[in-house]
Amino acid sequence: MHYKHIKAPATKRIALVAHDHMKPILADWCATHQEKLARHELWSTGTTGNIVKQGSGLTPQRFLSGPMGGDQQIGAYIAEQKLDMLIFFWDPLASMPHDPDVKALLRIAAVWNIPVACNPSSADLLIASPLLDESYSYRVPDYEAYETHRNE
Template sequence: MAGGKCLALIAHDQKKDDMAAFARANKDLLSRWKIVATGTTGGRVLDAAPDLNVVRLKSGPLGGDQQIGALISTGEVDALIFFVDPLTPMPHDVDVKALMRLAIVYDIPMALNHATAIKLLPTLEA
């Protein structure tokens, strides 16, 4: 992915309404970024804020978390906002854990809930 800083957006199913509201409320800040998102999340973000530059990857359970992890490892994702559902068992829990692990390994800014995301986003250089 050429040029510009890249932000990854992901939300689990129970958090997708929150992510849509976050995208709508912060569309001006988000419009400065190239955005990558897991498949369903990316669709919801685009529904909420159609002018954003969003590349949709695979859905999370089908490899999307791993794709974003790979992009972190190659330096192509600069920050991660991931609205995690802590109350629902997931078939791809290992992928979620691996993604968070890589965000820590490569020391990129990572917000895992809405309260942190709204504080983090305005501080990031797009």
């Protein structure tokens, strides 16, 4: 695979996702970091977005609920380089009927090299990073080069 460098914008496009038992924890985390998060563009799955709004006053743009395709919509936005960070508080102790969607979302975030936080501690480190409010260069797959090479 060939790679290229692109610039993350200073105003990040952040996806917020949480499993059912983690939604109140994410809402509390968002309330704690409301001032910093308000400077960025927020996206979420449907139910999570409602709970974040009620718990923090932030109003993320909402996709469908996760089990109804919201996880996949977020994954598509990541692949299209329309999201810059994923905050996904997942519950490792609960079985999820849409577990393949969750794994696909985490995989696509890794493929496109965006920062991911899966719990409040890692989210705290991301939100405290000086890169949060700055543009920075990072490496992503060069899909055009991949297509060209594949068709040779």
